[in-house]
Amino acid sequence: MDTFEGDFIGRARTGAAQWAKDLLSTDPSWWVILDTETTGLGDSDQIVQVAAIDGAGNVLLDNVLIKPTIPISEGASRIHGITDESVKDAKTFPDVWKEIDAVIYGKLLIIYNAGFDIRLMQQSARAHGAFLEFPCDWNDAMDQYAQWYGEWSDYHGSFRWQRLPNGDHTALGDCRAVLELIKKMAGEEGA
Numbered sequence: 001m002d003t004f005e006g007d008f009i010g011r012a013r014t015g016a017a018q019w020a021k022d023l024l025s026t027d028p029s030w031w032v033i034l035d036t037e038t039t040g041l042g043d044s045d046q047i048v049q050v051a052a053i054d055g056a057g058n059v060l061l062d063n064v065l066i067k068p069t070i071p072i073s074e075g076a077s078r079i080h081g082i083t084d085e086s087v088k089d090a091k092t093f094p095d096v097w098k099e100i101d102a103v104i105y106g107k108l109l110i111i112y113n114a115g116f117d118i119r120l121m122q123q124s125a126r127a128h129g130a131f132l133e134f135p136c137d138w139n140d141a142m143d144q145y146a147q148w149y150g151e152w153s154d155y156h157g158s159f160r161w162q163r164l165p166n167g168d169h170t171a172l173g174d175c176r177a178v179l180e181l182i183k184k185m186a187g188e189e190g191a
Contacts, residue, residue, distance in 0.1 A: 009150045012159065016148035019139075020186035023110070028055030031108040033141075034100070035174040036117050037080040040073040046124040047093060048072055048082050051171035052103050057179055060103045063172045065090035069127045080169045093124040097132070105135040112164050112178045114140035141178050148185045 023031060037049035046068035052061040065082070067090040077083050100121075111117045118134070125132035146159035153160045167177040 009152060012147040013150050016144045017185050017187065019144050020148075020182045023055070023108075023139075023182060024186050024188070026055070028058075031055045031110055032060060032104050033110045033175045033178045034061075034104065034117065035112065035171040035178070036120060037082055037169065037171050038076060038120050039068050039070055040076045041116075044070060044123065044127075045073075045076075045120060046070060046127055047096075047120050048076075048087055048090075049080070049171045050096060050100060051175050052100070053172070053175045053179065055179070057176065059172065061099060061171075063170055064096055064099065066093050066096050066124070067091065068093075068124070092128060093121075094128050094130055097121075097125065097130075101135055107136050109134075109136050109138035110141050110178065110182075111138060112140070112145075112167075112174065112181075113142045113161075114138050141182065145181060145185065 032052050032054055034050065034052045036047045038047055039045040047066050048068055049063055049065055050061055051063050053059055065087050067087045072082060072084050122132045142161055146161050149162050151160040164174060164177050165181060167174040
C-alpha cells in the first residue's frame with residue numbers, strides 16, 4: 001500500500017469513526033435505526049417485516065409483520081424465516097406506513113443499506129397505488145462502515161460494502177446490530 005492510498009483510507013476511516021461519535025453524542029431520541037425484511041431483492045418485491053429502535057436502543061417498532069401483495073420467495077423465507085402463512089393476517093404496507101411515519105417523522109433515519117430498504121418501501125407503497133415521501137433525512141450506515149472497514153475496490157472505485165456483523169435476519173435483530181456497529185466504529189468500550 002503506497003502512502004497516498006494509506007492516507008486516503010486512514011482519512012476515510014477517521015471520518016466514519018467521527019460520524020459514529022457525532023451520532024452517539026446527540027440526543028438518542030433524535031435518531032432512529034430502521035430495518036426491513038422483504039419478499040426478495042427484485043424490482044417488484046415488497047416489505048414483510050419492519051422494526052425500529054432509537055439511538056438508546058429503545059424499541060419503537062417490534063418486528064411488525066406486513067402482508068405483501070405478492071408471495072414471499074423461498075430464498076427470502078430461508079433467510080429470514082417469514083412465510084406467506086406468517087403474514088396472511090398482517091396489516092398492509094399503507095396501514096403500517098402510518099406507524100413507521102409516526103416513528104421517523106422529523107428524525108434522522110439510520111439504515112444499513114439505505115438505498116435497498118428505501119427502494120423496497122417505495123415499491124411496497126406503489127403495489128398499493130400510493131406514492132411514498134420520506135418525512136426525514138437518512139444516513140446509510142453501510143456506507144459509513146465500508147469506509148471505516150477500509151477495503152478499497154479499484155474495480156468499483158469505492159469502498160467494498162461489508163455484511164452487517166452480528167445481524168440475525170430479523171428486522172429488530174438487525175437494528176440492534178447496527179447500533180452495536182455504530183458504537184464499535186466510535187470506539188466505545190464493550191461494542
